[in-house]
Amino acid sequence: MRTSESAAPNNPWPAVRFVVNGEARIVSIPPMKRLLDVLREDLQLTGTKEGCGEGECGSCSVRLSGELVNSCLVPVLQADGAVIQTVEGLALNGKLHPLQEAFLQRGGAQCGICTPGMLMAAAHLLDHCPNPDLAQIREGIAGNLCRCTGFIRIFESVAAATSAQSAGSATTLTTEQSHHAR
Amino acid sequence: MRGNAAIHDLVAPGTLGAVLDLLAAEPGAWTPIAGGTEVMVAFAAGRLTAPKLVSLWGIPDLRAIEVAPQSVVIGAATTFLDLRRHALIAADLPLLAKAAGWIGSIANQGRATLGGNLVNGSPAADSSPALLAYDAEIEFISVRGRRRVPYSEFHTAYKRNCLAPDELLYAIHLPRRFARHNQYLRKVGTRRAMAIAKVALGAIALLENGRIREIRLGAASLAPYPMRLMQTEAALLGRSLTDDTIQSARRALLAEVKPIDDIRSTADYRRRVAANLLDEFLLQLRRVEAVP
Amino acid sequence: MSSPAPTRIVGAAVPRKEGVDKLLGRACYIDDMEREGMWHGATVRSGIPRGLIRSIAFDRSIDWSKFAIVTAADIPGDNCIQLIVADQPCLADGKVNHCEEAILLIAHPDKHKLREAVASVRVEYEPLPPVFSIEESERQDAIVWGTDNLIKTFLLEKGDVDSAWANAAHIVEGEFRTGAQEHLYIENQGVIAEYSKESGVTVWGSLQCPFYVFKALRGVFKLPDDKVRVIQTETGGAFGGKEDYPSTLACHAGLLAMKSGHPVKMVYDRMEDLAVTTKRHPSRVRHRTAVSSEGKLLAIQIDLATDGGAYATLSSTVLSRATLHSTGPYVCPNIRVRASSWATNYVPYGAFRGFGAPQAIFAMERHMDEIAAAIGIDPVELRRRNFLHVGDTNGTEQLMRDPVILDHLLDRALKESDYYAKRTKFARENSSNPVKRGMGLAAFYHGSGFTGSGELYLNSLGGVDVTLKGEVRVLVSNTEFGQGTNTILTQIAAEALGVEYSSVTMAPPDTGVVPNSGPTVASRTSMVVGRIIERACLQLLAMLREGAGLGAKFTHGEFIAACERYRAAHGEVVSLCRYEAPPGIVWDDQRYHGEAYGAYAWAVYVAQVAVDTVAYSTEVEDIWAVQEVGRVLHPVLAAGQVEGGIAQAVGYALYEKVVWENGRMANNQMTNYIMPTAEDVPPIHVFFEEIPFRYGGFGAKGIGELPHDGPAPAILNAIRDATGVAFNAIPLLPEDLYAGLAAAQPADEVAAR
Ligand SMILES: Cc1cc2nc3c(=O)[nH]c(=O)nc-3n(C[C@@H](O)[C@@H](O)[C@H](O)COP(=O)(O)OP(=O)(O)OC[C@H]3O[C@@H](n4cnc5c(N)ncnc54)[C@H](O)[C@@H]3O)c2cc1C
């Protein structure tokens, strides 16, 4: 595990330590700074999005020591000592997570802005409930608003990922498969 | 985002004693923040005025559910997800478990605390109707000691309560004696999830020989703060569930509630739906009674 | 149905082009971007709906020397956002016409300094009486726009309406209203602008139409074309909401960049975005219809009015589409539609998925059920008796030449939804149940592409090139914001060129790189632009065959080799084509007569609802959507478009209300503007029928707007079926249902259920 420090030398703020996507980090920042802003501005993890800043949309969802949280509502000091996972930490060893694979195949992402939060909510659901039925999927992502898909394909993607996860089939992510649109 | 983190201080002393000392040293200077789901919303909207905040997150004494033979004691910083995951709450206090599942979404329920919901004191708070129906007691703590008040006396005005500046809400006490009661809780929100209650009614009642021996009705969004419907209860207590009783209870409710027009709904609608919810509960009660 | 020609890539569910980037969280949206030395911008806005600006004062508690400040006086070119009518200032100059109108701009390196600074600018006004409804605008007591408050009018006439009333067995009248709707894209509006003397103004942003923004910047900065550049960044939803507003925001950020000498980022937060950006036009539609004793439509008279808001923006074209869709997919010999868009003192209303058609179709399809009830026939049968068929003409007397399969769509919708059996069952069960169920349907068409001669004026140019690295690129200004532009157009190119999908990419959506292939609106991308790309690809193949000896069959390597031979001999490997109108498109803009659209997509939607009479709430239990959309280029994307559109339309019908308080949006927070969540969307059953359209890209017509047309009338028709009460306005909130179902009864009586 690598530790990186983004604290300025004469920074008056307390140091906050946590592990993000497997990497130990220390930041010295105002303790009330939102975890969302720390991820995006101080750690350059811009995959986590802000859609509302008031806990309503779920675009900023990350996992914080095993719970799903809206990072816009967590002051960074309350994440001291936590283990954090963001969308950037979902794919493992160059492989898309089964959820990412299912979203790709089944149209679970359109404009993509809700997608990082949606994936985190779905991943959290599957950890707690490996074989969710439709009602459980609906509840699991009810805090993640998607204005593009009407959710139907997201339900399907999550359901498909459960079967994929049990079958352990995720395709390898190579640069060829990563289509850069522009 | 309209808040500026640099102008607020936040500390996390880590123990209950340390927090209480802080509050005692400068009463009113420190604002507690538990799950932050109210405080951080105010912060983002640029509405947070508190310069100094003290975190209650991660203090074990505040996040515990203790089960005794006669009662359940819930630490103020217990999250709604904790409540939902607790088998005994689901079994003994189903209305509370149900309400816990209504708070926002999973992400909110993992942070939002029962104590924060009560101290915030929204008239629409989802936990309130259940706690009123269950006759909850609230326990406060400070360096001066502890004290308890009935939850029905906790709220004093819109977003006001009887906490002293150096006190924390410590725990919520709930009796375990409702196995034979008929229970009801319904929230009428803006949508099925992530909804603020336009009206909600929680109720428990015990029938004996066809008469109502015990009844408590707790309502949300019908007054400046969550309210026990005392007059309506009085119209029902000791009565049998005839059409006349139901009709007069309905009248009592309509006379007692004081809903408002706001951007979420109208007073008129709230009143009528509240009365309909009462009907629904009383008809449910009557049906149960009819079953031998 | 005729089956489309076999294809390799078109019609297949290939992975979304930019999908992996989005799923890994590395797609770059505007707020994910930074520029060296970047400042942040904010806007001082009008606090009143209408009035004269008397003075602007800067509070002395702030050290203003640290800020860049821009007023209307700093605008080098015209103080006007160029779109259709030159009426909207970039910054208010002397007067304001709606709350939140931009008056002044400020920028600072530290974004946290901006809020206090904005609050420290005091604007004093002399208020003028505002106009807050179509009715007030019609009365013309206060003239708030032009000389008469009328932004636009249309008159559409067919046959002789006036003499039709006398012979009618029934005359049915109705009035229908629709409300404002907010797009609620999850990514708020945002741009970054840079300015320098040498390269002029450059803007990156979340936007739909790079060349609209380009045109606006050119006017505001008075710069030549080569000094204006607009680059679309990954865009997190748009739905029409990023069609015209980004032009204003780009000009604002550009002006601050010019004044400050720094790149300037302006990204709205949700409250600002909701309060200041455009919404769907509210409408009031009055119908008067003559019907024969057999249920044939004899005459339709429609008076259609929209609220345009404070400035013209796109109100005229939205009104046009509303007019053209107002009589539905029916035959009627005598038609008169009078349409007008009225100015008010709200934030200007703008483009939103469907562009006026959902408003008009709501009225027509709701009205059809009332006609059926009035004359005592089955609403399904009434529609069937009046459907357009091949050889008929519609309201503009456009002859239906291409196949029309409405009867088939209707049969399929009835069968899939088990419509009649359910209606019977619900009618039986409802009386003893506090939850009343019902079924409702809507039949409609939606014209694809720009209206009438619009595509000719646009004169779109698009194509493909092959780079030195052997990348095949699609060159268009059409943008991806979730609907699948990147995927569809690269599919079309790959198919037409005979290369693999993975070897085709999109050129960057940068006005410095791509030609103007028109805006990404009006369901025109697949049909119109797709066709241009298809033709450009065929042209490229011909070029390579003639100019570089490419064989009839080739491998990818041979293709690239031919491109290199071509490059060596002739220079760049690029093929561009212009729009070509299908033959026989004749449109008279004056008389509103002729071929209004090159093609129509057709649909029948059915909704099943449950109305709870305890809480007066409606749950949509199921929606069946049966449509004919030409060739389906990508089954997953197409279904996703329909589902997403339906969810938005369910919101339009039952949840989404913009609450106005003295001209300001009072519920400008996500917690108070209620869109359907994952727990609120009904199961949606999507069915496509495919009849390839000869002049669309690989046979495509438009899909994206269609699903916003049908759900609202189908749902309200179902509520009519469930409750027996006609509701003619949306959004239909529980409070409104209560008013219609129960308010008349005394509150203290136990409701009869
Ligand atoms: C998106 C979203 C959806 C929501 N949906 C619902 C809903 O459906 N129903 C509903 O009822 N609520 C809802 N809420 C509000 C709900 O999350 C809060 O009321 C929550 O319960 C407050 O708890 P908290 O720990 O997060 O409070 P905090 O924000 O930490 O604190 C709230 C207030 O309580 C004080 N406080 C907290 N704990 C104590 C204590 N132990 N002693 C003294 N003072 C204390 C704080 O000083 C503050 O004034 C929602 C909130 C969000 C953001």
Ligand code: FES
């Ligand atoms: S940005 Fe955090 S929930 Fe919307």
Ligand code: FES
């Ligand atoms: S994909 Fe656009 S908001 Fe969900």
